[in-house]
Amino acid sequence: xxxxxxxxxxxxxxxxxxxxxxxxxxxxxxxxxxxxxxxxxxxxxxxxxxxxxxxxxxxxxxxxxxxxxxxxxxxxxxxxxxxxxxxxxxxxxxxxxxxxxxxxxxxxxxxxxxxxxxxxxxxxxxxxxxxxxxxxxxxxxxxxxxxxxxxxxxxxxxxxxxxxxxxxxxxxxxxxxxxxxxxxxxxxxxxxxxxxxxxxxxxxxxxxxxxxxxxxxxxxxxxxxxxxxxxxxxxxxxxxxxxxxxxxxxxxxxxxxxxxxxxxxxxxxxxxxxxxxxxxxxxxxxxxxxxxxxxxxxxxxxxxxxxxxxxxxxxxxxxxxxxxxxxxxxxxxxxxxxxxxxxxxxxxxxxxxxxxxxxxxxxxxxxxxxxxxxxxxxxxxxxxxxxxxxxxxxxxxxxxxxxxxxxxxxxxxxxxxxxxxxxxxxxxxxxxxxxxx
Ligand SMILES: CC(=O)N[C@H]1[C@@H](OP(=O)(O)OP(=O)(O)OC[C@H]2O[C@@H](n3ccc(=O)[nH]c3=O)[C@H](O)[C@@H]2O)O[C@H](CO)[C@@H](O)[C@@H]1O
Ligand SMILES: C=C(OP(=O)(O)O)C(=O)O
Numbered sequence: 001x002x003x004x005x006x007x008x009x010x011x012x013x014x015x016x017x018x019x020x021x022x023x024x025x026x027x028x029x030x031x032x033x034x035x036x037x038x039x040x041x042x043x044x045x046x047x048x049x050x051x052x053x054x055x056x057x058x059x060x061x062x063x064x065x066x067x068x069x070x071x072x073x074x075x076x077x078x079x080x081x082x083x084x085x086x087x088x089x090x091x092x093x094x095x096x097x098x099x100x101x102x103x104x105x106x107x108x109x110x111x112x113x114x115x116x117x118x119x120x121x122x123x124x125x126x127x128x129x130x131x132x133x134x135x136x137x138x139x140x141x142x143x144x145x146x147x148x149x150x151x152x153x154x155x156x157x158x159x160x161x162x163x164x165x166x167x168x169x170x171x172x173x174x175x176x177x178x179x180x181x182x183x184x185x186x187x188x189x190x191x192x193x194x195x196x197x198x199x200x201x202x203x204x205x206x207x208x209x210x211x212x213x214x215x216x217x218x219x220x221x222x223x224x225x226x227x228x229x230x231x232x233x234x235x236x237x238x239x240x241x242x243x244x245x246x247x248x249x250x251x252x253x254x255x256x257x258x259x260x261x262x263x264x265x266x267x268x269x270x271x272x273x274x275x276x277x278x279x280x281x282x283x284x285x286x287x288x289x290x291x292x293x294x295x296x297x298x299x300x301x302x303x304x305x306x307x308x309x310x311x312x313x314x315x316x317x318x319x320x321x322x323x324x325x326x327x328x329x330x331x332x333x334x335x336x337x338x339x340x341x342x343x344x345x346x347x348x349x350x351x352x353x354x355x356x357x358x359x360x361x362x363x364x365x366x367x368x369x370x371x372x373x374x375x376x377x378x379x380x381x382x383x384x385x386x387x388x389x390x391x392x393x394x395x396x397x398x399x400x401x402x403x404x405x406x407x408x409x410x411x412x413x414x415x416x417x418x419x420x421x422x423x424x425x426x427x428x429x430x431x432x433x434x435x436x437x
Contacts (some may be wrong), residue, residue, distance in 0.1 A: 020235035026098030033105035037230030104178035124343030130172030160185030297333030309338035331371035348390035
């Protein structure tokens with residue numbers, strides 16, 4: 001377990017460039033399984049989760065050629081399906097959430113897809129029903145080994161159909177799309193997730209020869225094709241990282257420019273930070289955040305207290321709520337944070353309370369934050385990162401706190417943030433990585 005030691009209370013300045021999006025990378029890298037031809041993907045983030053997925057593809061027999069630091073060429077022309085039944089795969093596949101998305105493409109192209117219960121953040125129940133109901137609708141046979149927690153789907157071929165998803169699951173939608181592109185006939189997916197990650201996946205698949213319409217909406221129409229070919233694809237900047245840096249600038253009273261953010265793909269993200277009173281300017285495709293001594297939370301028009309909650313896209317992403325919460329601790333005013341999707345993502349507020357933040361955890365889904373308007377700073381402390389977004393939120397809290405904080409279990413942060421300590425040091429953060437013995 002490695003650790004960050006952070007000396008807080010220093011202003012940051014300069015510019016930071018977001019990495020490629022983790023959640024898009026996990027989808028588009030899985031899609032290379034759909035074709036025997038070469039696929040080139042650029043702006044791939046160098047993070048633990050993505051590297052684990054690339055490793056799994058390599059074990060599956062995909063040829064992987066790293067063309068430069070962030071660009072890979074993949075070729076799935078000699079897949080070893082036996083690996084899927086090995087103990088090794090049961091271990092490798094369960095180490096991240098994104099591995100679940102190899103199932104759809106494997107099923108579509110090879111007639112079978114297996115996966116151990118995937119990992120990812122322990123932030124409450126994370127069911128996979130949407131994925132497997134989708135495959136079953138396309139004609140696959142499903143089995144689940146409860147002892148081994150091992151899922152499997154098989155089909156000689158898949159047949160397009162109309163389906164209405166019970167929930168707009170992000171990875172579930174991606175998985176079903178990747179299965180349906182090679183199915184016989186037409187599939188419609190209603191209540192589809194439509195995050196930029198999904199839009200990017202659809203654009204990439206279309207450039208490989210798929211026929212997907214409705215991209216960006218919650219109703220997708222997919223006309224199955226016989227084969228897909230190669231393509232080149234560039235991953236968008238990581239919108240969750242961008243939100244993290246906006247929050248970090250406000251909490252540390254710093255002036256920061258976030259470069260090349262692909263503003264048009266950020267949805268409500270800038271607006272929600274503005275509701276906390278944070279000034280930010282669009283400059284070309286950059287976001288400039290000026291130094292601000294204070295930021296004041298806007299109430300609703302009728303004067304009632306602001307609520308910020310998550311919702312499937314184009315609603316506000318749940319992955320930024322922990323960051324919004326920490327930033328609110330130093331705002332002027334109060335806000336209710338309502339994390340609707342996940343059951344255990346707000347428990348980290350105990351650490352913020354230890355640091356002096358005024359937060360009431362109303363129940364596992366809701367927390368009221370009474371901002372301190374920077375009148376007293378958070379106190380440095382020792383903490384452990386429970387999940388990726390709580391981890392970055394605690395890191396932001398530590399950067400704003402007076403004194404030396406320690407964050408253990410930073411692998412949880414590294415799995416989604418590339419070289420974070422080095423990049424933050426470049427803009428003035430005093431952060432040191434202490435490797436595990
Ligand atoms: C690798 C990856 O891409 N992970 C993301 C993906 O996870 P993932 O695809 O695993 O998450 P899902 O979209 O399936 O659902 C997340 C949770 O929200 C609940 N739910 C979902 C949809 C809905 O309409 N109502 C609802 O309550 C689900 O029951 C589940 O508990 O999407 C999540 C939701 O944006 C993000 O937090 C994760 O970062
Ligand atoms: C919850 C997240 O990731 P994962 O789905 O990989 O656990 C996240 O990125 O915030």
